[in-house]
Amino acid sequence: MPVKVSHSELKTILRQAYKARKSVMVQGPPGIGKSFTVREFSMEVAKEEGRVFVEWNKLPLDEKYKILEDPSKYHVFIDFRLAQVDPTDLRGLPKLNSKEYVEWRPPMWLALLSKRNCSGVLFLDEINLAPPSVQSSAYQIIYDKALGEISLNEGVFVVGAGNRLEDRANVYEMAKPLQNRFIWCELKVPSIREWTQWAGENCIDPRIIGFLNWKPNLLFKFDPMSKEPTFPTPRTWHFASDLIKGVQDLDLIQLLVATAVGEGASIEFVAFLRLRGQLPHPREVLENPSIMRKFSEDEMDKVISLSTAVVEYVAEKYKEGKRDKLPEKFLNFISVLEPEIAQLCFTMTKSILGKKADNFLLSLLEVKGYEEKVKRFAKYI
Numbered sequence: 001m002p003v004k005v006s007h008s009e010l011k012t013i014l015r016q017a018y019k020a021r022k023s024v025m026v027q028g029p030p031g032i033g034k035s036f037t038v039r040e041f042s043m044e045v046a047k048e049e050g051r052v053f054v055e056w057n058k059l060p061l062d063e064k065y066k067i068l069e070d071p072s073k074y075h076v077f078i079d080f081r082l083a084q085v086d087p088t089d090l091r092g093l094p095k096l097n098s099k100e101y102v103e104w105r106p107p108m109w110l111a112l113l114s115k116r117n118c119s120g121v122l123f124l125d126e127i128n129l130a131p132p133s134v135q136s137s138a139y140q141i142i143y144d145k146a147l148g149e150i151s152l153n154e155g156v157f158v159v160g161a162g163n164r165l166e167d168r169a170n171v172y173e174m175a176k177p178l179q180n181r182f183i184w185c186e187l188k189v190p191s192i193r194e195w196t197q198w199a200g201e202n203c204i205d206p207r208i209i210g211f212l213n214w215k216p217n218l219l220f221k222f223d224p225m226s227k228e229p230t231f232p233t234p235r236t237w238h239f240a241s242d243l244i245k246g247v248q249d250l251d252l253i254q255l256l257v258a259t260a261v262g263e264g265a266s267i268e269f270v271a272f273l274r275l276r277g278q279l280p281h282p283r284e285v286l287e288n289p290s291i292m293r294k295f296s297e298d299e300m301d302k303v304i305s306l307s308t309a310v311v312e313y314v315a316e317k318y319k320e321g322k323r324d325k326l327p328e329k330f331l332n333f334i335s336v337l338e339p340e341i342a343q344l345c346f347t348m349t350k351s352i353l354g355k356k357a358d359n360f361l362l363s364l365l366e367v368k369g370y371e372e373k374v375k376r377f378a379k380y381i
Helices: 007-020 034-048 061-069 108-113 132-137 139-143 192-201 206-214 234-244 250-261 263-278 282-287 289-294 297-320 326-335 339-365 370-380
Strands: 024-027 052-055 074-079 119-124 156-162 183-187
Touching: 007 024, 007 034, 007 156, 007 183, 007 192, 024 034, 034 052, 034 074, 034 119, 034 156, 061 108, 074 108, 108 119, 139 156, 192 206, 192 339, 206 234, 206 263, 206 297, 206 339, 234 250, 250 263, 263 297, 282 289, 282 297, 282 326, 289 297, 289 326, 297 326, 297 339, 326 339, 326 370, 339 370
Parallel strands: 024 156, 024 183, 052 074, 074 119, 119 156
Antiparallel strands: none
């Protein structure tokens, strides 16, 4: 069995393998961020090398020609699906000339990766969806960083990814010689704390962040035997977040969320949101934070739902420029919460405010008695 790793550990492995010029295979269940993490790693490498990060698959043709002429300024991320090609497609086409030997015209992506000064990641996503005959055609490119007589530039890093056999994703078992050409690891489902940190940095809807911190078992609920096409994963919750941005009608929210994560999870999510109608208004809580102390340990759903509502209210007022005593009121509210809920509120604030979050958080430092208010949970933030 491959060693199981967290998302941060995967990045460490990718970084060391990139330095050692070894290919990596990332295995794991669907929707947990395998592709996203590899792409994020590639972006970090581009920044460290002082190059412009580009996704080859999303570029118009004229931009590709431009990069082919001089790849030295770019770090190129190429998502190549072996399942979409035949074994002979990798080499390209033979040149028709009068020479006594055969020369080949390589595909554009291979021509780029063989260029001097080229830097990038060749990402063979869903590699085990390709039939064995196609997988075997990639042996040389994975291990020797070459294809026929064409060698990849030493700055090119090869990463594969795919689901496991037990995920029932119609994958083929990889032949032992191919397996042995990779460094292997299996990506674990992120913990709710890891996901929450990521969600805050990627502007996931704060209502979803709050809900999943109350119901962490719904972050990932995958049954390979189920015939349902939609189910909760970090990826599908991201879909749901994009669908409900700016939507307040609860019936519409339930419909939209159901299309991404399934009907069961969407019903629970909207029930969580309906709690707000039974709770004090966020403005009232900001004026009298002791309200939060009235909830018992068995009413965590109400605590998180109300905290989410307060954070959204504060963030919207800050965006509108209505900031009179807002940082002070927010700190007073935060100071009565349990440390884990306080940390969650900061994460949701970051998610809502985006680029404005730093200015808001810095304004908290100017509040009189700031240190005393956050002393109980400073280590969490």
